[in-house]
Amino acid sequence: MTVSAPATTGTAAHDAxxxxxxxxxxxxxxxxxxxxxxxxxxxxxxxxxxxxxxxxTSGLTGVVSVDPDARTxxxxxxxxxxxxxxxxxxxxxxxxxxxxxxxxxxxxxVTGLGIESASWRNGLPHESVLEMDVLTGAGEVVTxxxxxxxxxxxxxxxxxxxxxxxxTRLRIELEPxxxxxxxRHVRFHDLDALLAAVxxxxxxxxxxxxxxxxxxxxxxxxxxxxxxxxxxxxxxxPTSDYAGQQVFYRSIQHDRPRPTRDTLSTLxxxxxxxxxxxxxxxxxxxxxxxxxxxxxxxxxxSSVYWKLVALDRRFDVADRLEARxxxxxxxxxxxDVEIPLERTAEFLxxxxxxxPIEPIWLCPLQLRDDRPWTLYPLAPGERxxxxxxxxxxxxxxxxxxxxxxxxxxxxVSDLGGHKSLYSEAFxxxxxxxxxxxxxxxxxxxxxYDPGHRLPDLYAKAVRGA
Numbered sequence: 006m007t008v009s010a011p012a013t014t015g016t017a018a019h020d021a022x023x024x025x026x027x028x029x030x031x032x033x034x035x036x037x038x039x040x041x042x043x044x045x046x047x048x049x050x051x052x053x054x055x056x057x058x059x060x061x062t063s064g065l066t067g068v069v070s071v072d073p074d075a076r077t078x079x080x081x082x083x084x085x086x087x088x089x090x091x092x093x094x095x096x097x098x099x100x101x102x103x104x105x106x107x108x109x110x111x112x113x114x115v116t117g118l119g120i121e122s123a124s125w126r127n128g129l130p131h132e133s134v135l136e137m138d139v140l141t142g143a144g145e146v147v148t149x150x151x152x153x154x155x156x157x158x159x160x161x162x163x164x165x166x167x168x169x170x171x172x173t174r175l176r177i178e179l180e181p182x183x184x185x186x187x188x189r190h191v192r193f194h195d196l197d198a199l200l201a202a203v204x205x206x207x208x209x210x211x212x213x214x215x216x217x218x219x220x221x222x223x224x225x226x227x228x229x230x231x232x233x234x235x236x237x238x239x240x241x242x243p244t245s246d247y248a249g250q251q252v253f254y255r256s257i258q259h260d261r262p263r264p265t266r267d268t269l270s271t272l273x274x275x276x277x278x279x280x281x282x283x284x285x286x287x288x289x290x291x292x293x294x295x296x297x298x299x300x301x302x303x304x305x306x307s308s309v310y311w312k313l314v315a316l317d318r319r320f321d322v323a324d325r326l327e328a329r330x331x332x333x334x335x336x337x338x339x340x341d342v343e344i345p346l347e348r349t350a351e352f353l354x355x356x357x358x359x360x361p362i363e364p365i366w367l368c369p370l371q372l373r374d375d376r377p378w379t380l381y382p383l384a385p386g387e388r389x390x391x392x393x394x395x396x397x398x399x400x401x402x403x404x405x406x407x408x409x410x411x412x413x414x415x416x417v418s419d420l421g422g423h424k425s426l427y428s429e430a431f432x433x434x435x436x437x438x439x440x441x442x443x444x445x446x447x448x449x450x451x452x453y454d455p456g457h458r459l460p461d462l463y464a465k466a467v468r469g470a
Contacts, residue, residue, distance in 0.1 A: 013092060014067040019081060022064020023146060023173050024136075029061035030144045039458040041171065044354070059340065060140070065173055068092040076179040079133065082112030082172035090275060098179040099271070101127040105278040106307045112172040116165055118381060118425055120341070120391050122219035122235060124370035125207050131163040132373045133178040141170040142454025157379075161449045164381035166426060168462045169453045183237040185244060186219065186274040189264040190257045191232045196350040199230045199389070204346055204367050206234070207388055219274075223257055223369035225358050229239065230367075231257045235274065236266075244270050249302055253277045254284050254364065282307045284364055285395055289313055323397075326426055335397035337429070338362060338409050343370070344422040346388040352420055362411060366393035379449070380442035380462065381423065389422070407431045425465040437463050 015369060026125045033039055042059025049269040069079040073096040076335050080089055086100070087107035093099055100111075113119075114130040115137070127133065136150040139158060149159040162169060191212070198416065199222065213233050219235030245267050246299035247253040259265045269277060289310060290296045297305075317323050322333040327355075338360065344352045346369070353365065368391040372378075375385045398409050405411075411431045417424050423440060424430070430437070438446070441462060450461060460470035 012067070012088075013070050014081065016069060017217070018064065019069045019079075020176065022081065023140075024417060025061045025064050026173060027139060027144065027146065029058070030140065033058055033060075033458075038040075040459070041167070043092055060171065062171070069174065069218070071096060071098075071179075073098060076181070077176055078179055079174055079176050081174060083110050084112075085110055086114070087276075093179055093181070094272060096179075097181055097183075099176055099182050099275070100130070101133040101180050102130045102205075103275050104130065107276055108308045108311075111175055111177070115172060115175060116162055116167055117427055118164055120368050120370060122221040122233070122368060124368060124391070125220045126210070126218075126371075127180075128370065129163070130177075131378070132158075135178065136175045137176070138160070138174040139170040139172050139173050139453075142168075142459040143456065144458075146173060147453075157449060160376070161442070161445065162377040164426065164462075165380050165449075166357045166462060166465055168459050168465055169449055172461070181439075182271050183239040183327035185238045185240060185242075185268050186272055187217070187238045187240065188236075188267040188269065188274075189234045190259065191234060191264045192259060192261075193230045194228045196224070196227060196230065196353050199224075199232065200346060200350045202232060202279050202387065203367075203390065204347075206232075207346075207369055207371065218466040219370045220369055221268045223254060224353060224357075225258070225363055227354065229258075233257060237271075239266075240268075243266060244268050244273065246273065247277055248271075248280050248305060249271060250280055250294075250297055252284075254281070265463070279307050280305045281312045281397065283366060286310060295384050300410070313461070333400045335400060335401045336398050336407065336409055339395045339426055340410070340413060340415070341391055341393045341427070342413070342422055342424040343383060343389040343391050344417065344420055346390055348420040348422070349390040349392065352416065352422070355416055356392070356413075357392070359412065361398055362396040367391070368393070379445045381441060383423065394466045426462075430467045432467060434463055434467075437467060441466075 030039065040059050042061055050143060065081040067081055068084055068089055069081060071078045071092055076098060078093055085108050086103055089111060090099055090103060102119060102121050102123050104114050104121055111118060116132060119130045136148060138146055138148050139162065140146050147155055149155040151159055206212050206220055211217055216236055217234045218237045222232040224230040238372045256267060286292055291300055297458055370391055371388050372383055372385050376383060401408050407429065410429060414424065414431060446462060464470035
């Protein structure tokens with residue numbers, strides 16, 4: 006793979022960015038809440054708006070350096086994965102896990118968790134962090150690693166969602182990749198057979214004698230589901246393009262008894278879901294062939310759909326349209342949940358029966374580390390499947406706010422799972438802390454944010470602070 010000069014910021018520019026960040030923290034009046042001065046987010050939960058000044062992260066959006074020999078990169082906290090991959094891929098390297106959407110930031114994926122099709126072998130993004138600098142709630146920049154420097158913060162930072170501090174620099178591991186990813190789309194007519202195949206791949210690292218590097222899947226119904234098996238390759242040949250008129254998730258479906266095959270460039274594979282926000286672009290008409298031909302290619306990306314969602318929230322467009330048709334408003338059901346592999350088929354059957362949403366994304370994962378992470382205690386050695394579903398359902402006027410989401414939370418808990426906190430949560434406080442490290446969180450909060458300048462995790466995740 007030919008190496009061109011990647012765009013990196015360098016240490017001097019990084020240090021200047023950190024100085025601006027610290028100065029902006031000091032400029033916030035004593036007692037006033039501290040939050041990032043940013044207008045965009047990849048979170049699906051509301052947050053309290055404020056006119057108070059925020060933290061200036063404008064100098065912390067790039068890659069500081071890439072060390073191709075050590076296979077590491079020093080990356081600023083607000084750097085998007087799009088920019089991170091652009092800096093590492095010319096060296097034939099990528100982060101160990103590259104979340105699905107281009108504008109997710111590295112700091113966001115570590116403090117708020119992230120996942121993708123390499124997670125069955127590489128775990129979650131925070132597990133490839135070697136060390137990080139964090140601006141704490143107290144306004145100090147401290148370095149944390151797994152052994153000697155603030156290891157309690159290192160273990161407690163993932164899933165803290167900015168309630169202990171914000172990462173300014175993260176040193177991460179990288180792994181080698183090829184020029185392309187060769188895909189097999191394997192159809193299943195039975196959910197138990199699908200999940201049994203997931204277990205075999207996670208154990209053996211191969212399927213039907215071929216190695217597997219990337220593993221995810223899509224459920225369209227109880228009798229139509231697919232695994233997408235990816236293999237890193239340098240093989241020459243044509244590659245498919247799903248950043249234009251073709252829609253990736255539709256390419257998966259087939260009626261043949263044998264797998265269908267496809268090849269994408271590595272870059273296009275990493276962003277295969279971003280073009281249509283998985284399948285959520287259909288809500289905006291972007292999958293209609295007539296609309297798609299007129300939709301500029303550069304606008305087929307998640308960041309554009311986020312802007313459309315923001316407009317809908319601001320002007321209540323969708324609910325107004327539903328009201329004009331004589332229908333009730335709709336409840337947003339946008340969640341990712343982790344279910345133990347052995348219980349995933351059971352959860353999927355319940356979900357397909359009770360919640361009118363399809364398709365459903367599946368992403369197997371297993372922690373790399375042999376110790377649990379404080380605020381998101383997935384069990385080391387346990388195999389899980391992330392189940393993602395993103396849509397709306399009609400509101401039941403007699404069931405109270407968030408009725409469907411509450412039922413999902415109960416089902417996930419009953420099956421020994423967890424759910425990510427990037428979207429709305431409805432737990433009572435006792436249940437929440439039982440799931441998310443309540444025994445350890447107060448000590449972390451007291452040490453790294455003694456003045457409680459940042460909201461606590463329950464207030465942020467459930468109450469929208």
